[in-house]
Amino acid sequence: MRLLQSGAVYLRDNWINLLCALALASLALTPSLVPRPTVFQGFLAGLWLMLGFQLGFALRGLGRVAARRFGPVAPRRQPRATVPPRSAVRLGLMVGAGVVAYAVGYGALVMSWQNEVRALVEMEPIDGPGYLAAFLSMLATGALCFGIFRGISGVRALVSRVVARRGASPRAARWVGRGAGLAVTVVLVAVLVGAGLVAVGQIYEGRDAQTLAGSGQPTVATRSGSPQSALEWDGLGRQGRAFAGGGPSAANIGAVTGTSAVEPVRVYAGLSQGASVVERADLVVEELERAGGFDREVLLVATPTGSGWLEPQAIASLEYLYGGDTATASMQYSFQPSWVSFLFDPELAADSSRALFDAVYERWEGLPEDTRPRLAVYGLSLGAQGMQGSFAGLADLLSRTDAALFTGPPANSQPWRTLQENRDAGSPVWQPTYQQGRDVRWQSKPGDFGQLGGEWRQPRLGYLQHATDPITWLDPAVMIQRPEWLAGPAATGGRGADVSDSMRWIPGVTFLHLVTDMLVSEAVPPNHGHNFGDVAVDGWAQVLPGHGRSSEQLAVIQSVIERIDTHDPIWE
Structure with a gap:
């Protein structure tokens, strides 16, 4: 009975906090673009729950300030009456029943939302155990956050009492306590964020020194890191070694396509191989020269993601299409994940892309026109933003390349953003049409490029983009x-x-x-x-025609590409 009575008093004094907590937790569970793992969803709900609870304190403070400033002079606050035991039991039961009813009803709605989102992206539905995991995750996160907030409140109260004992007025003591609580919060956030960033840096620096399973040092001269290469295997970085030591060989390509093939050229410079982006770019050009990259039919300049990762499906698709008569050049500009690179040095990807493309283009432009390889550019995510940033605009890009394919461009990419904003009237933003598709087209699934019809002039720019x-x-x-x-x-x-x-x-x-x-x-x-792995074959086949592959060969290549292991690149 005493516990219920205390709970009733707590509800009476903190009902604004509780309503805010419930509101924010409910908002955290509303549907979004992609489904979330259940434990992760529970973590977010618990975090929003406690943020809402703290929001209640802010609203109560604003209410008191407004009342003092704009309302009539209130009488001195009297102590609140103790809630009678029977009323406490009645209130506790009513509130408990209401919370349970809301949790059951809203939980069922959340389950239907999440399973609808999962069905739309072709994933299996989540059943009761999955949502139990989410609920437990929410409780654990909420309890942890509540403990942290209670600790900060305890510091605030302790400081207020100490200041009051030293003769300060009650109001001054409260303000000093609040200042101490704010200071503790700021320090705590700074420590957590700083420690998190340091941990991320150390983790990814350690990962960069590792070698992914299946990435063996190449022995053929057409790869960086081989015995013939001036760029040492150990200096390529984790993702550089995966790129140079992976991908199909001439024998693999021939077996899949049923035609003769040559060893693809794959050139890559790691972050430690050159003191600047310009030096690394020069090393890549020297590697292309050594490996015969300027003698191939297609020369691809590709910008990786923040950690140096290149989507294996995109590179291998081009190699299968052209029988290995390709050269791909890239270089690392960071070992951090893309979001860290973007936050702390947003121009780094573009600076690196520009240095590499300009160096390759200068050498390529000096070749006789009838012997030049077809020059293409590529980038995924932050790499797409970086490579696009190498050009002054659409006209510049089309005038200096034979083809461009950009996958999952971020919202602030240019010229992507300008093209989206100036799309043809009536075309949707997630798959727009620009000038009837004469130079630029968008694709979400294989075949979208061709559905538009009409002339698609060369050079071509293609965007792979999902709603x-x-x-x-x-x-x-x-x-x-x-x-x-x-x-x-x-x-x-x-x-x-x-x-x-x-x-x-x-x-x-x-x-x-x-x-x-x-x-x-x-x-x-x-x-x-x-996730764009399945659309790379059709993407390259359309923006860079002339491969000569039949529909049967394309289908076989597609089946091979779909089986490639991407090594879980979520954090790359």
Whole structure:
């Protein structure tokens, strides 16, 4: 009985906090672009639950300030009456029943939302045990955050009492206590963020020194890191070794296509191989010269993601299409994941791309026109943003390349953003048409490039883009403005076919959903999210025609590409 009575008093004094906590936890569970693992979803709900509880304190403080400033002079506050035991029991039972009813009803709604999102991206539904895991994760996260907040409150109260004992007025003691609590919060956040960034740096620096399983040092002269290469194997970095030591050989390509093939050229410079991006770019050009890259039919300049990762499907697709008569050149500009590189040095990817492309282009332009390889550029995610940043605009890109393929471009990429904004009237933002597709086209699944019809002139620029990719749609404007990709239901063309109609634009909340969706954007099947492995073959076949492959050969190549292990690149 005493416990119920204490609980009733707590509810009476903190009902604003509890309502805010419930509201924010409910918002955290609303549907987004991609489904989330259950434990991760529970963690987010628990975090938002406790943030909402703290928001209640802020609202109560603002209410008191407003009352003192604009309201009549209130009488001295009297002690609150103790809640009678029977009333406490009645109140506790009513509140408990209400919370249980809300949890059951809203939980069922959340389950239907999540399973709808999972069905749209071709994933299996989650059953009861999955949501039990989410619920337990939410409770654990909420309890941890509550303990932290209670500790900060204890510091605030302790400081207030100490100051009061030394003769300060009650009001001054409260303000000093609040200042101490704020200082502890700031220090705690700074320590956690700083420690997190240091940990990420150490983890990825350690990872960069490792070699992925299946990445053996090449023995053929056409690869960086081989005995014939001036760029040592150990200096290529983790992802550079995966690139140079992976991919199909001439024998693999011949077996798949049923035609003769040559060893593809793969050239890569690691972060330690050159003091600057210019030096590394010069080393890559020297490697291309040594390996015969300028004598191939296709020369591809590719920008990796932040950690140096190149999507293996995209590179291998081009090699299968052209029988290995290709050369791919790339270099590392960081060992950190893309989000760290973007936050702390947003121009680094573009600077690196520009240095490499300019160095390759200068050497390529000096070749006789009738012996030059076809020059193509490529980038995925931050790599797509970086490589696009190498050019002054669409005209510059088309005038200096024979083909370009960019996958999952971030929202602030150029010229992607300008092309999106100036798309033909009536075309959707997630698969736009620009000037009837004469120079640029967008594709989400194999075949989309060709569905547009009409002339697609060469050189060609192609974008691989999904309606459910949070990296493409993460724009600060979403905080205050409904995005075009959520204009209405899918049946009327107001959103992509794989975007749930249950997803609603909520100011501020939708932007935070996109931020968290980025962390799991590749944990979905191809054709959705930030996963583009299955569309690379058709992408290259369309933007760089002339490969001569039959539809049967393309189908066989497609089946091989779909079986490639991407080594779980979510954090790359």
